[in-house]
Ligand code: ADP
């Protein structure tokens with residue numbers, strides 16, 4: 001960092017700016033480059049693989065430096081932001097040509113992960129959320145807020161625990177959280193663990209008044225404080241007017257179906273566990289939206305399914321009306337395809353980054369509205385009333401853009417051709433002058449050719465010399481002496497000017513310059529006009545987005561034959577007739593998929609599922625969860641008929657062996673997560689425990705599984721699907737009245753196992769582990785031997801009275817005694833080894849592997 005030595009004025013200026021941005025890379029504009037110095041230069045040169053050079057190379061303390069050309073900066077900035085860094089973009093704010101001495105420089109924008117605007121195609125279909133948190137000490141709660149800078153949406157909530165804070169952050173996939181108060185080491189650490197950049201920020205006392213118009217809909221001072229923190233940070237980083245920010249709205253997480261991040265992850269709602277992509281997820285299945293706004297809203301609905309029956313039914317009614325109107329829906333689809341991202345266009349209007357093409361896109365989009373409205377009015381029987389309120393054509397805005405903006409407007413807004421002919425008289429005169437000027441030039445050229453007799457004489461233009469007459473070397477001899485004034489000599493041509501040509505040139509260039517200036521002014525005026533409509537546009541965008549999602553629901557419900565579920569307010573009755581896992585069905589095709597019903601009438605709270613590996617237990621459980629989520633989003637569901645209660649929360653816990661991310665050493669994590677479900681689930685919740693307890697020794701796991709089931713049965717009362725490979729606990733059906741055994745059918749054909757993927761009542765009679773091993777191609781003699789051992793073990797192990805509590809411990813010791821069954825063969829080392837194997841610690845697969853090894857030794 002800076003030494004005591006005297007620095008040049010420029011470096012002094014650099015330091016004075018850099019000190020305000022200690023945690024960002026300062027991109028310091030120097031001519032056509034952004035330069036970085038010192039530590040910034042060292043780090044950035046590594047991160048971006050740039051050459052590190054030095055300023056004052058030969059001095060005692062050269063300054064490390066690296067630079068990037070300003071026109072290529074965006075890509076570099078994106079790369080740094082992607083990696084979780086911040087970039088302060090410092091520009092020359094005075095024109096160097098007209099300034100004496102040092103040019104003034106200022107940071108014009110601080111780009112951060114949470115405030116960066118979307119890039120690329122996928123970026124458009126996703127929100128990028130900045131979040132903020134303020135700890136309210138008196139109440140021990142967090143005021144939590146989030147915003148998408150590109151759309152201007154702001155939401156605020158009071159969260160009562162660290163867990164819910166992490167959950168919100170995770171489900172919003174936020175990359176940056178603004179910290180307004182001390183959060184304590186534990187919370188800070190947790191947030192960092194989730195890869196979230198923490199940006200401490202101090203609000204100014206004036207912030208509250210300044211942003212009061214944005215927070216006036218919030219109900220409490222805590223909410224206002226949270227929102228203000230967020231808005232203040234946006235302001236500080238963006239350093240410009242943010243007229244598109246919408247009024248902050250509060251929400252309550254409990255007004256939505258609650259799923260923790262782990263459950264969302266596990267159910268592959270928006271991200272595939274294996275590929276981390278959208279493909280293969282519920283979102284992938286549901287997304288038939290035609291607009292980027294629709295795609296983003298769908299993701300929001302997926303993150304927050306509803307719990308209020310009336311709201312769900314309203315969506316269902318709309319989906320049904322679209323489903324029944326095939327031609328209207330097709331029509332709607334074509335129109336929606338022509339609707340651009342109104343939400344983000346509105347954002348860019350406010351941002352001042354909108355160009356002529358954007359306005360044409362806006363016009364094209366707005367032009368679709370009357371048609372869209374007509375379609376909806378045509379099918380409306382009351383269910384669309386509230387949506388139609390905001391689905392309003394904007395004729396005057398369309399008119400304005402239509403008369404003012406050129407259809408083929410270029411990307412640049414300062415180089416002309418943006419404003420249409422006939423929009424402004426003055427502009428038309430300039431354009432006439434330009435046009436006439438060109439005509440004059442053409443005429444002059446003809447005249448000079450005539451008079452000099454040189455057929456190849458040309459009048460050309462370049463930026464340095466303006467207009468000139470060009471004559472090739474071979475023709476110069478025929479040029480009358482003194483006719484033109486020589487301007488430039490080229491290898492094979494001479495260039496000349498004449499007073500007449502200069503005069504025309506002045507006229508043309510002046511007209512060109514003035515017209516460009518005027519066009520720019522006119523464009524800004526149009527933009528200001530559009531800006532006045534931002535509020536209107538945002539509402540319109542919301543109604544179109546929502547329509548788009550509902551249309552998407554209708555489309556997929558039609559394609560895959562989904563039905564409208566009947567929702568019952570109390571939890572008593574759950575009936576899913578011939579249900580399907582929507583994503584597996586889509587991937588396998590509907591012929592391949594075997595539908596399965598889920599029947600949980602009032603008196604059933606737990607289904608205990610047994611069946612061989614790979615038979616479809618996990619699929620069955622997920623099928624129910626996805627169906628519930630789809631239903632509560634307002635979509636139709638994959639089955640013949642469904643009666644569903646409205647759930648308040650979904651918990652899923654997957655046993656260690658199925659848990660791809662955390663692997664096997666995480667039994668502790670599994671238990672901690674099970675604990676969450678047991679503590680926070682209500683009788684209105686849905687719990688999926690998939691082979692819980694698998695991560696520990698057999699009897700341990702079995703005992704825990706039973707304990708957990710009993711606890712849910714007695715204390716929680718949530719609807720629960722519990723799959724297990726511990727057949728022994730199926731006897732619980734006899735004592736727990738709310739528990740029903742079901743199993744997945746498998747048949748043996750010629751000694752081979754055939755999975756039916758069909759759920760049946762009762763428990764599975766075998767675990768078929770050896771059959772699965774056979775399918776996997778293990779050696780025959782090994783399998784025969786294993787079958788013998790199995791028969792032996794099954795014969796010898798006493799019936800376990802698991803239904804009696806406290807029976808687990810004695811069972812373990814009895815079972816341990818059973819291991820002495822090979823007692824008499826101690827002398828053989830292989831047998832000795834066999835004897836020492838701790839079967840209780842092994843999975844069936846490990847046991848097989850081990851057997852195989854032993855056999856090889858023998
Ligand atoms: P388990 O949890 O019992 O080990 P899974 O639920 O993981 O079994 O299912 C294993 C495979 O069987 C799945 O990948 C899927 O392809 C197939 N499968 C599961 N259920 C069905 C079904 N109902 N119809 C057709 N195939 C199914």
Ligand code: MG
Nearest residue numbers: 617618658690
């Ligand atoms: Mg499974």
